[in-house]
Amino acid sequence: MKRASGILLHITSLPSPFGIGDIGPAAxxxxxxxxxxxxxxxxxxxxxxxxxxxxxxxxxxxxxFAANPLLISPESLLADDLIRKEDIGEHPRFPTDRVDYKAVxxxxxxxxxxxxxxxxxxxxxxxxxxxxxxxxxxxLDDYSLFAALKANLxxxxxxxxxAAIRDREKSAVAQWRKRCREEIKKxxxxxxxxxxxxxxxxxxxxxxxxYFIGDMPIYVSADSADxxxxxxxxxxxKEKRPSAVAGVPPDYFSETGQLWGNPVYRWDxxxxxxxxxxxxRLRHNLAFFDGIRLDHFRGFVAYWxxxxxxxxxxxxxxxxxxxxxxxxxLVLEFPDVPIFAEDLGLITPDVRAVMKRFGFAGMKLLIFxxxxxxxxxxxxxxxxxKNSLVYTGTHDNNTARGWFLEEASAAERERLARxxxxxxxxxxxxxxxxxxxxxxxxxxxxxxxxxxxGLGSEARMNRPATTDGNWGxxxxxxxxxxxxxxxxxxxxxLYGRIAEAGKRKLN
Numbered sequence: 001m002k003r004a005s006g007i008l009l010h011i012t013s014l015p016s017p018f019g020i021g022d023i024g025p026a027a028x029x030x031x032x033x034x035x036x037x038x039x040x041x042x043x044x045x046x047x048x049x050x051x052x053x054x055x056x057x058x059x060x061x062x063x064x065f066a067a068n069p070l071l072i073s074p075e076s077l078l079a080d081d082l083i084r085k086e087d088i089g090e091h092p093r094f095p096t097d098r099v100d101y102k103a104v105x106x107x108x109x110x111x112x113x114x115x116x117x118x119x120x121x122x123x124x125x126x127x128x129x130x131x132x133x134x135x136x137x138x139x140l141d142d143y144s145l146f147a148a149l150k151a152n153l154x155x156x157x158x159x160x161x162x163a164a165i166r167d168r169e170k171s172a173v174a175q176w177r178k179r180c181r182e183e184i185k186k187x188x189x190x191x192x193x194x195x196x197x198x199x200x201x202x203x204x205x206x207x208x209x210x211y212f213i214g215d216m217p218i219y220v221s222a223d224s225a226d227x228x229x230x231x232x233x234x235x236x237x238k239e240k241r242p243s244a245v246a247g248v249p250p251d252y253f254s255e256t257g258q259l260w261g262n263p264v265y266r267w268d269x270x271x272x273x274x275x276x277x278x279x280x281r282l283r284h285n286l287a288f289f290d291g292i293r294l295d296h297f298r299g300f301v302a303y304w305x306x307x308x309x310x311x312x313x314x315x316x317x318x319x320x321x322x323x324x325x326x327x328x329x330l331v332l333e334f335p336d337v338p339i340f341a342e343d344l345g346l347i348t349p350d351v352r353a354v355m356k357r358f359g360f361a362g363m364k365l366l367i368f369x370x371x372x373x374x375x376x377x378x379x380x381x382x383x384x385x386k387n388s389l390v391y392t393g394t395h396d397n398n399t400a401r402g403w404f405l406e407e408a409s410a411a412e413r414e415r416l417a418r419x420x421x422x423x424x425x426x427x428x429x430x431x432x433x434x435x436x437x438x439x440x441x442x443x444x445x446x447x448x449x450x451x452x453x454g455l456g457s458e459a460r461m462n463r464p465a466t467t468d469g470n471w472g473x474x475x476x477x478x479x480x481x482x483x484x485x486x487x488x489x490x491x492x493x494l495y496g497r498i499a500e501a502g503k504r505k506l507n
Contacts, residue, residue, distance in 0.1 A: 002496070002497075002498070002499045002500055003443055003444070003445075003495070003496050003497045003499070004039075004040035004041065004443070004445075004497050004498075004499035005039055005040060005041070005437075005438060005444065005445040005446065005447070005492055005497040006039050006040055006041025006042060006043055006213065006444070006445075006446050006447075007034060007037075007039055007041070007042060007043070007446070007447055007448075007449055007452065008043040008044075008391070008394070008395065008446050008447065008448040008449065009030065009042070009043075009044070009448070009449040010044050010045040010058070010395070010461070010471075011023060011044055011045075011047065011071050012070075012071070012099055012471065012474070013449065013461075013473055013474045013475055014026045014027055014030060014474070014475065015096070015474065015475060015476060015477040015480075017091070017094070018074055018091065018094065018104070018107070018108060019091075019092070019094030019095070019099060019100055019103060019104040019107065020070055020071075020094075020099045020101075020104045020108070020474075021071075021099075021474060022070070022071050022072060022073040022074070023071055023072070023073050023076075023194075023197050023198055023201050024073025024075040024076050024197070025073070025075055026477075027073075027201055028201065028204060029480070030042075030480065031204060031205045031208055031210050032208070033480050033484075033485050034208075034210050035208040035209070035210060036482065036485040036486070036489065037484075037485040037486075037488035037489045037492065038488070038489040038492045038493065038497075038498045039210065039488070039492065040209065040210065040211060040497075040499040041210070041211055041212075041213050041291075041444065041446065042205065042210055042211070042212055042213070043212075043213040043214075043215075043293075043446050044212065044213070044214060044215065045058045045059075045215050045461075046058040046059060046061065046215050046216070046217060047067050047068060047071065047198075047214070047288065048061035048063060048064065048065070048066060048067065048068060049061050049063055049066050049067065049068045049069065050068055050070070050101075050471075052101060052102065052105070054221065054467075055467040055468065055470060055471070056099075056101045056470070056471050056472075057462075057470065057471060058215075058471065059217045059295070060221050060262075061221060061224065062143075062146070062150075062221060062223065062224045062225060063139070063143045063146070063220075063225045064217075064220045064224070064226050064281055065139040065140075065143060065225075065226075065281065065284055066139075066140075066143045066191055066225070067191060067194040067195070067198070068194075069108070069109070069112055069190040069191075069194065070104060070105065070108055070109075071194065072108075072112060072190070072193055072194050072197060073197055074088060074108070074111055076197050077111070077115050077193070081118075082115040082118050082119065082193075083111055083114050083115050083118065087111060087114045088111070091107055092107060095474075096474065096476060097473070097474055097476060098472040098473060098474055099471070099472045099474060100472075101471075101472075112190060112193075113186075115189075115193070116186045116189050116190075119189060128192070128196070129188075129189070132188075132191075132192045132195060133188050133192070136191070136195075138280060139225075139280070139284065140188055140191060142225050142228070142229040143187070143191075143225040144184040144185075144187040144188045144191075145173070145176065145177060145180065145184055145225075146158070146224075146225035146228055146229070147183070147184075147187045147225070148176070148180035148183035148184045148187060149161065149165065149176060149180065151180075151183055152176075152179075152180060152183070153165075157222070157223040158223060158227075158228045158240075159223075159239055159240040159241050166228075166240060167240075168228070168229070198288065202288070206290070209499070211290035211291065212288070212289045212290050212291070213289060213291045213292070213293060213446075214285055214288055214289030214291070214292050214293070215292070215293045215295055216281070216282070216285050216292050216293065216294055216295060217295045217296070218246075218294065218295055218296040218297075218299045218300065219246050219260065219262035219263075219264075219296075219299075220262060220263075221262060222241075222242050222245075222261065222262060222263050226277075227263060230277060232266070232269055233265060233266055233269055233270060233277060234263040234265060234266060235263055235264050235265075235266055236263060237308075241308065242261075242262075242263035242264075242308050243307075243308050244263070244264050244305045244306065244307055244308060245259065245260065245261045245262060245263060245305075245306050245307075245308055245310075246260045246261070246262045246263070246264050246299070246303060246304065246305070246306070247259045247260045247261075247304050247306050247313035247316060248260075248296075248304050248313060248345060248346075249304055249313060249314070249316060249346065250313075250314065251345050251346060254313075254464065254465040256312040256314055256465075257304070257312060257313030257316070258313055258464055258465045259306060259310065259311070259312055259313040264303060264305050264319070265321070267321050267322040267326075268322075270322070270326070271322050271325060271326075274329055275326055275329050275330070278326070278330070279329070279330065279333050282330065282333075282334065282337070282339075283333075283334075286337075290338065291338040291339065291340070292338065292339045292340075293339070293340055293341075293342055294339055294340070294341055294342060294360075295342045296342060297341035297342050297343050297351065297355070297360075297362075298343065298345065298346070298347055298348070298351045299321065300321055300323050300326060300327070300354070301320070301321060301323040301348075301350055301351045301354050302318045302319060302320050302321060302348075302350070302351075303318070303321055304316045304317070304318060304319075305317055305318075305319045323354045324354065324357070327357075327358050331358060339360065340360055340361040340363070340389060341355055341360045341361065341362050341363070343355065343362040343363055344365065344368075344394075359387070361387045361388050361389055361443070361444075362385075362387075362388050362389075363388065363389050363390075363391060363394075364378065364379050364384050364385075364388050364389070364390045364391065364442055365379050365390075365391050365392075365393055365394065365397065366379065366381070366390065366391070366392050366393070366400075366433050366436055366437060367379075367392065367393050367397060367398075367400065367403045367408075367433070369381065370408070370415045370416050370419070371412065372411070374415055374419070380419075381419075381436050381439070381440055384440045384441050385441070385442065386441050386442065386443055387443065388442040388443070388444075389442060389444040389445070389446055390437045390440040390442035390444070390445050390446070391437065391445075391446050391447070391448070392430070392433040392434060392437055392447055392448060392451045393448060393451065394448065395448070395461040395462050396461075396462050396464050397460075398457050398460055399430070399448070399450045399451055399455055399456060399457060399459055399460060400429050400430040400433045400451045400454075401426055401429055401451075401454055401455060401456045401457075402456045402457030402458075402459075402460060403429075404424070404426055404429040405426050405456065405457070406457055416429075416432075420432050420436075426456075427454070430451045430452070430453075430454040430455075431454070433451060434447055434451060434452065434491070435491070438491055438492070438494070438495040438497060439495050445497060448461075449475055450473070452484070452488065453475070453479055453484075458473075459473045
């Protein structure tokens with residue numbers, strides 16, 4: 001398999017006149033840009049639904065399976081005669097460089113409601129809808145009911161619902177399914193429309209030899225359809241609230257660690273089911289993506305468990321998971337599973353052993369490579385392994401320019417200059433990092449779009465351990481010009497990263 005490269009850009013960051021990137025025309029234009037730039041991969045963040053209460057994070061979704069309706073393209077709905085020009089109307093003057101989630105939610109959900117009304121007036125017999133609902137019923141039935149209950153019950157989290165529906169008593173479930181029939185159907189329809197639009201986009205990209213890398217978070221939100229429908233898989237108390245939550249100990253990102261608040265798994269129960277829920281989840285994601293990043297991979301080996309009620313992650317402890325048995329079951333079910341590990345942070349020898357045992361590639365971040373231990377630092381270019389993916393940074397880090405200006409010590413900047421062999425400045429650090437990534441022995445190089453453009457911390461996607469102001473950055477249409485694609489294509493060819501059609505490998 002030849003060396004290859006790609007760009008990290010989430011769907012929400014695409015240009016769009018509707019306030020948020022979507023899977024419409026701008027996504028196709030970006031696929032054309034990637035093809036012109038001779039790239040092989042388009043890496044994105046989770047496509048799952050988001051919520052304001054969780055800061056619009058794609059890593060804190062009400063479902064591990066349901067896609068985000070905000071990513072549906074109004075222009076594609078218009079082309080399919082599901083909405084009319086007058087429905088689009090004089091939409092708000094959305095910011096072009098950031099997502100105003102509150103304004104977008106109000107506007108786009110109203111559009112989607114009109115599309116559903118049009119669907120209903122046609123007799124709700126669009127070819128494929130019933131088949132989709134049948135084929136996806138193992139998650140869609142629970143999610144659509146969960147979303148309908150959220151719309152009908154005043155209680156906040158699902159564990160505060162009346163006990164009968166909280167505990168999913170059969171009579172209560174049947175009663176609410178009947179009562180919320182139209183809302184359930186609407187939620188199913190939104191998922192169907194997204195699935196149709198995504199399938200078309202993916203087929204277009206694959207024909208251009210562009211392949212999607214998706215991201216699968218290890219944990220799910222406590223207030224999600226997944227936990228409500230499968231409480232036995234999670235550590236909950238008698239009131240169905242989490243009794244222990246996930247996080248990470250103090251690290252590079254936070255002196256008090258990160259308290260994520262997600263319920264942790266009962267790996268003993270998962271093992272008894274031969275990991276049926278996890279295999280279903282992976283199968284679902286493999287239908288969307290050509291390769292998958294397993295977020296927080298070390299949590300599959302041992303995870304940081306914090307008692308519920310703690311205000312920080314300091315008072316947690318490491319608990320062993322069922323890594324060998326789990327990954328053996330996974331590889332048995334998916335012999336050529338195209339996944340790789342997010343192995344950043346505190347990684348112990350047992351995690352490395354599991355990765356080696358199953359042949360999983362890891363990640364190398366260049367911004368971590370210029371500390372005092374540079375000679376032996378695994379992130380320094382000369383220590384990269386072939387079976388790995390090299391990044392300048394990820395969505396959780398500052399941009400290369402932002403790192404250089406705001407986070408790198410004088411010693412790190414000096415070591416970087418000596419390593420490069422000439423002066424490094426805020427204006428060229430992104431280009432130097434990108435050149436290092438492309439010359440790396442790692443099989444795959446991924447560059448965040450912000451670093452390709454040389455942007456500063458104002459373009460950062462996420463600041464871990466914070467909840468406000470994240471996930472909002474967007475690229476401008478004029479930033480995706482032909483000159484940039486030509487320059488990237490030249491660099492890609494120079495370092496032997498133009499992959500042959502159909503020749504791709506992630507692990």
